Amino acid sequence: MDPVSLLLGLVVIVGVLTTASRSLVDTSSAAKAASAGQWATLEKIQGRRWGQRFADAFEGRHKARHKQAGGNDGDFRPGAKAYFNDLYHAFWERRLEVAKAKRDAREPYVYDPSRRGRYWRALVDKVNQLRAKVGRPPVDKVSERGTEGSKRQPVSLAKAGSAKAGRKGSPPAGRTAVLNEEKTSMPGSSAAIAVDTEEISTNAAMRRSLEAAEILGRELLDAVQGIEAARRRVVAAASTASDLINAARFDRTAVAAASSIADEVSTETLAEWAELADAVIEAARAGYQALDKYLDAESLVAENAVDASTLAASSA
Amino acid sequence: MPQQRASSATAPEATNEALRASLTEVSGGGADLTDAAGAAERVRNALAQMTANSADAATLKRFDNKATAAVHKATELVNVATLNRWEQLGQNVVAEAKAGIAALAKYRDAEDLVANEGIDATVLDATAS
Numbered sequence: 001m002d003p004v005s006l007l008l009g010l011v012v013i014v015g016v017l018t019t020a021s022r023s024l025v026d027t028s029s030a031a032k033a034a035s036a037g038q039w040a041t042l043e044k045i046q047g048r049r050w051g052q053r054f055a056d057a058f059e060g061r062h063k064a065r066h067k068q069a070g071g072n073d074g075d076f077r078p079g080a081k082a083y084f085n086d087l088y089h090a091f092w093e094r095r096l097e098v099a100k101a102k103r104d105a106r107e108p109y110v111y112d113p114s115r116r117g118r119y120w121r122a123l124v125d126k127v128n129q130l131r132a133k134v135g136r137p138p139v140d141k142v143s144e145r146g147t148e149g150s151k152r153q154p155v156s157l158a159k160a161g162s163a164k165a166g167r168k169g170s171p172p173a174g175r176t177a178v179l180n181e182e183k184t185s186m187p188g189s190s191a192a193i194a195v196d197t198e199e200i201s202t203n204a205a206m207r208r209s210l211e212a213a214e215i216l217g218r219e220l221l222d223a224v225q226g227i228e229a230a231r232r233r234v235v236a237a238a239s240t241a242s243d244l245i246n247a248a249r250f251d252r253t254a255v256a257a258a259s260s261i262a263d264e265v266s267t268e269t270l271a272e273w274a275e276l277a278d279a280v281i282e283a284a285r286a287g288y289q290a291l292d293k294y295l296d297a298e299s300l301v302a303e304n305a306v307d308a309s310t311l312a313a314s315s316a
Numbered sequence: 317m318p319q320q321r322a323s324s325a326t327a328p329e330a331t332n333e334a335l336r337a338s339l340t341e342v343s344g345g346g347a348d349l350t351d352a353a354g355a356a357e358r359v360r361n362a363l364a365q366m367t368a369n370s371a372d373a374a375t376l377k378r379f380d381n382k383a384t385a386a387v388h389k390a391t392e393l394v395n396v397a398t399l400n401r402w403e404q405l406g407q408n409v410v411a412e413a414k415a416g417i418a419a420l421a422k423y424r425d426a427e428d429l430v431a432n433e434g435i436d437a438t439v440l441d442a443t444a445s
Contacts, residue, residue: 103368200373206383209370213390216363220394223356227402230352234345234409241338241416248330251423254339257416261342261409265349273356273399280363280390287386294380 089130096127128199207288214284221277228270238262332420339416346409353402360394367391 026045033041200206241258244250370387373379 100365100368200370201377203379206370206373206379206387209366209373210383210386213363213366213370216359216366217390219359220356220363223352223359224399226352227349227356227399230345230348230406234342234349237338237341237345241335241342244330244335244338250332250335251419253419254335254416257412257419258335258339258342261346261412264405264412265409270402276393276396280393283386283390283393287383287390290380290382290386 092123092127092130096123099123203291203294207291210284210288210291214281214288217277217281217284220280221274224270224273224277228274231265231270234261234265238265332423336417336420339413339420343410343413343417346406346413348406349409350403350406353399353406357399357403360399364391364394367394 026049029041030045032038033045200209238258238261242262245255245258367387367390371391374384374387
């Protein structure tokens with residue numbers, strides 16, 4: 001056999017064996033750590049895998065940004081004009097974000113349409129005008145250079161599932177892609193939440209938003225159940241500690257700590273929050289189900305180029 | 317994150333070590349509580365933003381009545397309160413458990429000595445404050 005082919009074959013076999021053995025070792029270590037309760041070890045193993053996934057996701061997003069910027073595989077730079085346009089656009093996006101953040105910070109939020117001032121309306125109009133003109137949100141590459149948009153990056157609504165399957169790559173013209181990317185990990189829940197607040201001007205967009213709200217409601221329910229599980233764990237351990245301090249005389253500070261903890265975590269449960277999450281899920285589902293009857297009409301309008309205002313008569 | 321890392325011990329002997337183990341378990345549970353509450357609050361916040369955006373849209377344009385009502389209901393529901401208090405509670409639990417563990421640490425050597433040298437454990441009582 002050709003020695004070069006033999007050598008290449010060996011390299012491939014060694015690579016496969018190394019990867020497979022590493023995977024086996026990881027799995028075995030994870031299983032051992034889990035059964036022994038060595039959570040720090042387990043988290044390190046999982047962290048390595050998640051790190052790899054994160055790196056893959058980052059690479060994909062990086063490519064998408066370049067594509068979004070109108071570049072190709074060889075030259076991803078959008079040019080000076082696009083850069084300054086994006087600076088300008090990002091400035092107004094940021095203004096809108098700040099306004100939204102201020103609005104959201106008002107607690108408790110009470111829905112009141114009359115509270116929308118002229119500034120808010122003008123801001124929304126300005127950003128919508130820019131979005132319609134450019135047809136996409138500001139390029140993230142610009143944001144990374146320290147522009148106004150560097151703190152927030154436009155993201156896609158990953159959780160909307162099939163409803164947004166067709167929105168990969170460059171977003172459609174006029175799309176609102178603002179605000180907030182927050183990642184979170186919790187017991188019983190998926191690892192990431194990516195939320196964008198799309199401008200809702202059609203039934204389809206409203207349906208997507210309500211579907212996403214239902215998904216987030218389920219996430220909230222999972223998270224609340226995670227809190228309740230942690231609370232029960234603390235209650236059980238604090239109860240054991242209370243039994244101990246009742247049985248013998250321990251250091252006063254330790255006794256006070258154990259007593260105080262037992263009091264703090266035993267007073268209430270997360271049942272109300274679980275009910276609230278259920279109610280949100282139900283409301284969101286009821287909302288998008290109410291929109292389903294317009295689905296065919298909306299499709300027909302789009303396919304046959306009928307005036308969309310004809311839908312208005314059928315709503316409500 | 318595992319929801320239940322270990323079950324609490326059943327009827328352990330009343331020693332400093334057992335109390336330390338219980339407080340360590342409490343501290344772990346408190347850390348879980350903090351993490352879970354923080355995560356839940358981020359979800360709630362994201363949900364609040366999304367529903368507020370839908371409510372804005374329903375203000376600007378006329379959608380189906382039921383859908384509009386559902387949007388407003390969801391908006392009101394998620395803005396009733398935050399979960400920050402539970403996050404703070406988790407932090408308090410961790411801090412108190414750590415204080416308890418630290419208070420027990422000063423007996424560690426004496427406890428080891430008692431075990432290693434076969435000394436009567438009641439001698440420790442004199443050192444307890």
